[in-house]
Amino acid sequence: MKSLEVYISGFFILFGAIIFQLASSMKYYGEYGPGPGLLPLWISGMMVVLAAVNLVAALKKNGKSLADILPKGTGLINVLSCVGAYALFIVTVPYLGFTISSIAMLFILFSRGYTWRRGLCLSILVTGILFFVFGSVLTVPLPVNEFGW
Amino acid sequence: MESFGYLLHGFETACSGWNLLYSLVGVSFGMFVGVLPGLGPTAGTALLLPLTFGMQPVSAVIMLSGIYYGAMYGGTITSVLINVPGESASLITCMDGYPMARQGRAGTALGVAAIGSFIGGMIALAILILVGPIVASQALKFGPPEYFALVVVGLSLLIGLMGKSLLRGLIAALFGLTLAFVGMDPLTGSIRFAFGQENLEDGIEFVSLAMGLFGLSEIFMTAEENLNAQAAEIPKIQNMMPRREEWGPSLKAILRGSGIGVLLGLVPGTNSVIPTILSYSIEKKIAADPSRFGKGAIEGVAGPETANNAYAGAALIPLFTLGIPSSPSIAVLLGAFIMHGLTPGPTLMQRNPEFVWGVIASMFIGNAMLLVMNLPMANMWAQLTRVPFKIMLPNIMIIMILGAYSINNSLFDVGMMLVFGILGYFMKKAQFPLGPVLLTFVLGKILESSLMKSLTIFNGNFLGFFQRPISATLLIIAITIIVVSIYLGSKDKGIEGDSEI
Numbered sequence: 041m042k043s044l045e046v047y048i049s050g051f052f053i054l055f056g057a058i059i060f061q062l063a064s065s066m067k068y069y070g071e072y073g074p075g076p077g078l079l080p081l082w083i084s085g086m087m088v089v090l091a092a093v094n095l096v097a098a099l100k101k102n103g104k105s106l107a108d109i110l111p112k113g114t115g116l117i118n119v120l121s122c123v124g125a126y127a128l129f130i131v132t133v134p135y136l137g138f139t140i141s142s143i144a145m146l147f148i149l150f151s152r153g154y155t156w157r158r159g160l161c162l163s164i165l166v167t168g169i170l171f172f173v174f175g176s177v178l179t180v181p182l183p184v185n186e187f188g189w
Numbered sequence: 190m191e192s193f194g195y196l197l198h199g200f201e202t203a204c205s206g207w208n209l210l211y212s213l214v215g216v217s218f219g220m221f222v223g224v225l226p227g228l229g230p231t232a233g234t235a236l237l238l239p240l241t242f243g244m245q246p247v248s249a250v251i252m253l254s255g256i257y258y259g260a261m262y263g264g265t266i267t268s269v270l271i272n273v274p275g276e277s278a279s280l281i282t283c284m285d286g287y288p289m290a291r292q293g294r295a296g297t298a299l300g301v302a303a304i305g306s307f308i309g310g311m312i313a314l315a316i317l318i319l320v321g322p323i324v325a326s327q328a329l330k331f332g333p334p335e336y337f338a339l340v341v342v343g344l345s346l347l348i349g350l351m352g353k354s355l356l357r358g359l360i361a362a363l364f365g366l367t368l369a370f371v372g373m374d375p376l377t378g379s380i381r382f383a384f385g386q387e388n389l390e391d392g393i394e395f396v397s398l399a400m401g402l403f404g405l406s407e408i409f410m411t412a413e414e415n416l417n418a419q420a421a422e423i424p425k426i427q428n429m430m431p432r433r434e435e436w437g438p439s440l441k442a443i444l445r446g447s448g449i450g451v452l453l454g455l456v457p458g459t460n461s462v463i464p465t466i467l468s469y470s471i472e473k474k475i476a477a478d479p480s481r482f483g484k485g486a487i488e489g490v491a492g493p494e495t496a497n498n499a500y501a502g503a504a505l506i507p508l509f510t511l512g513i514p515s516s517p518s519i520a521v522l523l524g525a526f527i528m529h530g531l532t533p534g535p536t537l538m539q540r541n542p543e544f545v546w547g548v549i550a551s552m553f554i555g556n557a558m559l560l561v562m563n564l565p566m567a568n569m570w571a572q573l574t575r576v577p578f579k580i581m582l583p584n585i586m587i588i589m590i591l592g593a594y595s596i597n598n599s600l601f602d603v604g605m606m607l608v609f610g611i612l613g614y615f616m617k618k619a620q621f622p623l624g625p626v627l628l629t630f631v632l633g634k635i636l637e638s639s640l641m642k643s644l645t646i647f648n649g650n651f652l653g654f655f656q657r658p659i660s661a662t663l664l665i666i667a668i669t670i671i672v673v674s675i676y677l678g679s680k681d682k683g684i685e686g687d688s689e690i
Contacts (some may be wrong), residue, residue, distance in 0.1 A: 153579025
């Protein structure tokens with residue numbers, strides 16, 4: 041299995057190549073001076089080259105594979121819970137409003153360490169406090185549902 | 190004398206009721222993130238950055254800088270008590286601090302660390318007051334070419350942050366620069382690399398990047414290890430003062446540590462781990478009996494802890510005078526300056542003296558607060574190490590989300606933070622340093638703008654930089670640093686980079 045470094049280097053090559061391609065379609069030098077494509081072209085080009093060198097080096101050496109580096113068992117579930125809960129919050133908050141999305145997210149996270157009853161109570165409590173502090177005290181226009189929460 | 194007058198005015202600003210409170214909140218939160226293993230000063234500062242949005246600039250930076258130097262104090266507590274560094278700069282303190290705690294001398298280790306940190310912080314601030322205005326006045330003579338050359342020097346010194354691999358560090362630095370190009374071009378105003386997203390037209394939000402790369406990725410890393418970890422047993426803290434015969438060696442180590450910290454703080458591109466390692470190795474080298482080190486030598490705690498705090502204070506000199514951040518935490522402070530409409534650089538001291546001197550004065554007050562927090566109240570802070578991560582994690586995550594959202598009231602920024610969090614997690618796993626991404630992201634805009642202006646002056650002739658004495662000298666220094674670093678890097682891996690970066 042390929043090492044994580046190979047994938048990360050691949051990501052940088054891809055990202056750099058996209059920026060390089062876009063930069064090459066911009067003006068390199070204009071009538072009054074340097075164009076918007078000048079520095080991005082050089083920097084992204086260098087990034088692609090260096091990432092390619094790193095990719096070759098990573099392919100040659102016997103680096104740790106993704107399976108070695110990624111957590112297993114409970115650790116993996118913990119990390120996936122964090123990412124999943126966060127993603128769930130972003131997806132649902134425009135429709136359900138801050139409070140419900142926040143309770144759902146916190147419930148998933150608290151449930152990793154507490155019983156579901158305690159997790160639910162903590163989620164409601166923390167959401168309530170934050171809704172008051174950010175919404176009322178700091179007057180941040182939080183995303184809300186049709187009921188105003 | 191002029192500086193002294195400004196400083197007195199600064200104390201007036203810093204001592205106003207609200208600013209005192211913000212200073213207290215900042216240093217307390219800094220202690221908090223320092224005590225908690227997993228959250229470093231960069232993540233801590235980034236975490237509170239969005240909350241300062243509606244505040245006066247001086248109050249905001251007083252609070253954020255309090256987090257920065259407060260974390261340096263807080264990190265010591267866990268190093269000494271449970272052999273786990275709260276932040277990376279306290280790593281070396283474990284070497285002798287923890288053995289001291291096992292000998293029943295945890296109080297003395299924490300006491301000498303607090304005294305050393307205070308003295309180191311004070312000396313660094315004194316240097317800042319003396320040197321800052323001189324450097325700033327000289328830097329006022331700089332035009333775009335000199336500024337470009339200076340930023341290039343800063344970027345070349347970034348090699349100090351590159352971690353294990355120079356190549357991976359360079360890729361990370363170039364990635365940060367590329368991210369800085371997203372949004373409006375500084376010369377023509379045309380929109381670049383926004384991929385049709387209106388939210389990207391003003392560029393990538395700094396807070397999303399900083400909190401994602403440093404905060405969220407660190408949370409993911411910690412979650413996989415110890416979400417249900419049991420609280421560690423804390424040794425009893427008593428007798429905070431060193432023995433009579435220990436005062437002499439401790440004070441000498443403190444003074445040496447101050448010198449090392451201040452000198453390295455002046456160099457953009459270093460990190461807070463290097464002065465601590467250097468101080469420790471010097472103390473060990475000059476000790477009459479080096480075999481005591483690693484077994485509870487008090488100089489092994491006093492020197493590095495002082496160097497760490499002196500570094501933190503001195504690192505503000507390049508920030509205040511040149512607008513160049515020397516570490517990721519300082520880059521977050523620079524982000525705060527920009528967010529609050531201040532232009533970092535040599536003009537800052539002239540145009541906003543009440544701001545600069547207010548912040549400097551607040552650091553004297555903050556350091557005094559921290560001395561009190563660390564001497565009589567050390568036991569209380571030590572109890573924080575018992576707070577389980579399973580309760581901290583959900584709270585930190587939702588506060589980060591709210592923080593990222595409240596900058597522009599945009600869910601897009603919240604989504605970007607998740608993207609950078611995941612990317613930061615995998616970059617850490619693959620041992621790509623994160624510090625260069627943040628630093629070059631901040632420096633990228635200054636770099637591009639000064640390069641564009643310079644090339645316009647030189648009619649596109651790159652050699653024009655070498656026709657002006659200051660820019661030529663600076664570029665030659667930068668080229669020398671890069672060549673020497675690549676040469677040394679190929680021969681020896683050297684000091685491993687900051688684990689946080």
